[in-house]
């Protein structure tokens with residue numbers, strides 16, 4: 001156990017640096033002030049005294065005039081002290097139009113600071129109650145972080161117009177960022193089921209967590225995409241993405257494997273995603289069955305992020321060679337380490353990253369053989385781990401020296 005921890009600490013440091021592609025770090029500098037925690041106008045996690053059971057999301061996307069409009073319905077159970085209100089987060093650039101409830105009377109709604117939303121209900125919430133509330137909202141999500149949140153991007157070269165979300169942020173503490181587009185209160189130990197209807201412009205495809213139940217072409221040529229996730233996951237693993245995707249199916253069942261690919265990148269994607277079925281079988285054999293009904297990757301401008309059932313995958317990695325296999329394996333493995341076995345507390349996220357980074361090497365072994373594992377460990381993981389360990393050792397030496405001087 002001790003040895004394992006020593007190995008994983010430096011590996012986590014590597015992982016943090018390795019899979020945040022497409023980030024405009026210069027632009028980040030001007031946005032830090034917005035999202036730093038804690039602040040006088042933000043809520044403390046201790047107020048999260050309820051257990052969200054399921055979220056239903058219904059969203060319409062406008063990609064030409066970047067904005068969203070729709071609703072989020074939350075069913076929640078109350079398992080602590082009586083509460084007069086439900087505390088949620090939602091960026092204040094999104095306007096709340098109304099809040100309704102099928103179980104309680106909505107007395108009032110208030111918003112404070114950058115991201116808080118309080119719904120006051122009566123009668124007050126007692127131990128054992130369940131509540132069902134629906135929040136109707138619209139607007140243009142403000143950027144909360146250069147990596148996490150909701151982003152709209154216009155066409156540039158081979159990249160089509162896109163709206164996508166990333167559920168974790170680089171600069172938030174705690175890191176979940178889905179309050180940029182979804183009223184929620186993310187705690188890793190509060191797992192939810194999910195169902196989503198995405199109404200997207202003509203020619204676009206919507207993708208979200210779970211199995212695609214249906215897609216409907218509407219009279220105005222827009223379309224509606226319906227997904228449902230029956231396996232509860234932490235809220236930071238939920239996502240939506242809308243673009244000109246082609247759906248590339250690699251497997252029909254156990255689990256369904258499908259990737260959402262830009263039309264201009266289909267040829268590269270056929271090569272790039274080739275090892276996915278073999279690797280998911282290997283992980284399933286060695287870690288335990290894959291528990292979700294679907295798996296795949298959806299191309300996005302930034303990435304990667306291990307959203308449940310579909311990894312939001314950095315589009316620049318989709319090339320006609322094997323140079324990015326490691327990130328495919330890393331994010332896939334999170335479906336065991338993080339998406340299924342989940343940390344109770346944000347402070348333990350390094351465990352998810354440590355296991356996933358080791359799984360990059362295991363994927364090499366199980367797809368390409370023992371020599372590939374050894375090569376990857378020697379050339380990719382070991383030097384960075386040694387460098388991180390030397391920094392740790394240097395820190396320890398300084399601390400010991402300081403103690404000796406007392």
Ligand SMILES: [Zn+2]
Nearest residue numbers: 015330353356
């Ligand atoms: Zn990771």
